[in-house]
Amino acid sequence: MSRFLNRQYESLEPYTPGEQPKTEGLIKLNTNENPYGPSPKVLEVLNQTEISKLMLYPDPEVSVLVQAIADYYQLETEQVMVGNGSDEILAFSFMAFQNENRDIYFPEPSYGFYKVYGDIFRAKCHPIPLKEDLSIDTKKYKNLQGTIIIANPGAPTGIALNLADIEDILKSNGSNLVIIDEAYIDFGAKSCVPFLQKYDNLLVVQTFSKSRSLAGARVGFAMGSRELISDLNRIKFSFNPYNLNRLSILAAAEAIKDDAYFQKTREAIIRTRQEIAEQMRALGFTVLPSSANFIFAKSDRLSGKEYFDGLRKRKILVRHFEKDPVSDFVRITIGKEDDMKELLNITRELLEAKDSKDLLERTEV
């Protein structure tokens, strides 16, 4: 820490992103990337002509992409704002709407960044524990005194909320902003975008990183009332007006227009998810009902740490969160079928090794 850093950040704990390994040959199921790669239309549009224009600034209004998103969701362009990943959108939202006098409520555990954003923008954080079954306790979000942020489907559980429950939260918090983080919405849950017609206290955040296979392009977006979007643009134009690079704008616009590819790949992921969940359950795992491109699973024989480490040694990377009540779970991204077969094979081996070890230990005693 330098002697110039604001003292408010002294105790700040930054977010820890999932490992991005630099070695080859790992099966990477740890950061919920899409195994199917970007739409072929993305590969077409990012041609040498466009690359040779990189000396020109991008359009700071990101008009082409804002229009494509507005068309897709049947919104006005003034209701859409694009960011350098949905993390930037969330950061701008906390910057715009939070301060030391406005508290923030979110499920715990959830996306770890909500607390970090609360901390840097000096909002008092109120983590609300999940229910025993790790679903969100929606009753606890009624009539609060501050902003509410909820991931739907939930992170890291993958459990989807009912739209009716979200609507109840919106209704009973008329003077509060409610942010619904729909990063994983396209894998089986229902978006609350249609509520934008009725509720001006709703901000919906989505990303191109998961269902659109563009994590490497860094594109997220917010949808809300014209006023909320105008506020976010005021922050953007006071922070980083050219926040998207030229190629990401083009890539994302093509990706959202290619509905056929989108449908095909997300259906493949949903199908694989159902298969793997069933097979894991057959191996004695508890697998939460997922509407995301990952499953959250707990073995009846291996601790979360043991399972994570065992997979890591066998070159499969998944995500493990140390803290309770989820420390016995691991989060496994849905990859291609072959990768999931390998995961199952190694999981069986780990379980067998554990059983032999247990047997050995019992014999020794």
Add this chain to the structure above:
Amino acid sequence: MSRFLNRQYESLEPYTPGEQPKTEGLIKLNTNENPYGPSPKVLEVLNQTEISKLMLYPDPEVSVLVQAIADYYQLETEQVMVGNGSDEILAFSFMAFQNENRDIYFPEPSYGFYKVYGDIFRAKCHPIPLKEDLSIDTKKYKNLQGTIIIANPGAPTGIALNLADIEDILKSNGSNLVIIDEAYIDFGAKSCVPFLQKYDNLLVVQTFSKSRSLAGARVGFAMGSRELISDLNRIKFSFNPYNLNRLSILAAAEAIKDDAYFQKTREAIIRTRQEIAEQMRALGFTVLPSSANFIFAKSDRLSGKEYFDGLRKRKILVRHFEKDPVSDFVRITIGKEDDMKELLNITRELLEAKDSKDLLERTEV
């Protein structure tokens, strides 16, 4: 404005970027883009294989690029931090180091964003007027009580500072952070990067947008002590860890390695700048001594607004700042030789038209 926006932003005036026209056929000399386009190595590295990996997150440490910059400037990698354009680097710097108790000093006029950043991060701004000749009054930056930020070469003048003057400022402000914004450093001024060995209160900010022809890729970087860089990374990892997309990382790393192309193109720009400055002076313009990829010029016959409008009507876009003491100047980016010839031709026509109009008016009287 929504009812949820922090009241502190009510009066905030966001930065106004230069126009990015959506119509074709304009000669664009308004945002200091490099006319020569990115290095051929950039076009090579952004191939279909790399584009097809866009479903993967980028490396949040941006190691490849940080290493390339460290190699270029002979620094440790811990002294380099990369951002989504130098605007993001500046925003993170103000966020990290400014607050309501630490004032900020900068030349006026200068890059308009310094005041905006001061405002959003609640630092009291002290604009220090330029001297009569529009150079920076370095004497006024001794022994101040707060952070200092200076663009070298100056914006929008293009006038370079002496390194000795910068060192005096660093020395006499041992307890203050001094940020030198070297966006235009490669067109003839001397970088103060070597001072990093001696002064831990120095932060140097540069960009790939100008001399490296990558404005569309959004890559900027900061160089400073390990402690300052670690502070900036703490902010980045609490705000937007994946701030650079995969393709921009690759593009920028290739661009900084291709020294031959860099030397060739910046020399071409310096040569064209010298020619155009001479020819403009011959037409009666005052042209400030520029070490940047633009000139700042004032006619003895046309007001800044008249000249800007005249050029705009004839499809040449330059930049005009309304405020004194520079409202009679326009800022003209150095383009390719043909574009500058066209600029000169149209400038001559505008001057002739003005002379005939004046003559006509005098005759009528």
